Amino acid sequence: AQKITQTQPGMFVQEKEAVTLDCTYDTSDQSYGLFWYKQPSSGEMIFLIYQGSYDEQNATEGRYSLNFQKARKSANLVISASQLGDSAMYFCAMRGFYNFNKFYFGSGTKLNVKP
Amino acid sequence: EAQVTQNPRYLITVTGKKLTVTCSQNMNHEYMSWYRQDPGLGLRQIYYSMNVEVTDKGDVPEGYKVSRKEKRNFPLILESPSPNQTSLYFCASSLSAGAANSPLHFGNGTRLTVT
Numbered sequence: 001a002q003k004i005t006q007t008q009p010g011m012f013v014q015e016k017e018a019v020t021l022d023c024t025y026d027t028s029d030q031s032y033g034l035f036w037y038k039q040p041s042s043g044e045m046i047f048l049i050y051q052g053s054y055d056e057q058n059a060t061e062g063r064y065s066l067n068f069q070k071a072r073k074s075a076n077l078v079i080s081a082s083q084l085g086d087s088a089m090y091f092c093a094m095r096g097f098y099n100f101n102k103f104y105f106g107s108g109t110k111l112n113v114k115p
Numbered sequence: 116e117a118q119v120t121q122n123p124r125y126l127i128t129v130t131g132k133k134l135t136v137t138c139s140q141n142m143n144h145e146y147m148s149w150y151r152q153d154p155g156l157g158l159r160q161i162y163y164s165m166n167v168e169v170t171d172k173g174d175v176p177e178g179y180k181v182s183r184k185e186k187r188n189f190p191l192i193l194e195s196p197s198p199n200q201t202s203l204y205f206c207a208s209s210l211s212a213g214a215a216n217s218p219l220h221f222g223n224g225t226r227l228t229v230t
Contacts, residue, residue, distance in 0.1 A: 004157070006157075009155075031215065032215060033215035033216050035218055035219075037219075037221075043203070043223065043224045043226075044221065044223050044224065045205060045207075045219075045221035045224075047218045047219070047220070050216060050218055052215070052216055091157060091158065093158075093219075095215045096215060097215040100215050101163055101165065101171065102160055102163070102173065102174070103148070103150075103158075103160060103219060105150075105157040105158040105159070106157050107155055107156060107157040108157055
């Protein structure tokens with residue numbers, strides 16, 4: 001069965017510091033995709049970054065990077081130079097290449113950026 | 116503007132009164148799906164659709180119905196809502212039904228309260 005685990009219900013970070021949000025996953029698929037989404041207090045879901053299981057390089061999108069360790073089945077999100085606007089809920093998600101009908105989401109991490 | 120539109124944003128209803136939450140996307144996406152978000156549980160998939168007239172159950176389909184008569188629309192129907200269906204609902208779409216690297220694009224959510 002597919003499963004996403006986010007073990008940090010809430011985190012604090014000082015403005016301008018970097019922060020890592022943890023995500024581990026469990027899958028029997030050999031090929032899969034990993035996604036991170038941001039949900040600000042207004043409620044919408046915003047796609048941040050994607051990592052394919054066969055991608056050799058870690059994905060980066062501006063201040064977001066994904067620390068992908070396939071052997072450990074982890075896909076941690078790193079936010080560099082945190083900003084107050086980064087305060088939000090963050091969800092890790094997975095989609096299989098063969099079981100691509102379903103997205104699996106973690107329970108989320110609430111990030112608070114302190115000024 | 117490319118978007119997924121859900122209506123209504125907020126809905127308060129009583130037990131047993133049938134309701135429909137509409138979802139429409141203007142991106143010609145093949146894949147559409149519905150999720151419910153509950154605290155501590157992340158997002159769980161209710162139903163998904165690979166294309167017109169092709170729908171299937173997600174992980175929590177009980178008490179819900181869907182239809183996909185047109186590519187752009189994917190309404191969620193609660194025939195007899197119950198209080199345990201009080202939740203935040205999201206409709207989402209992605210370009211290809213068969214591509215694991217295709218991210219979900221979300222609507223703004225519908226907050227449903229069943230009394």
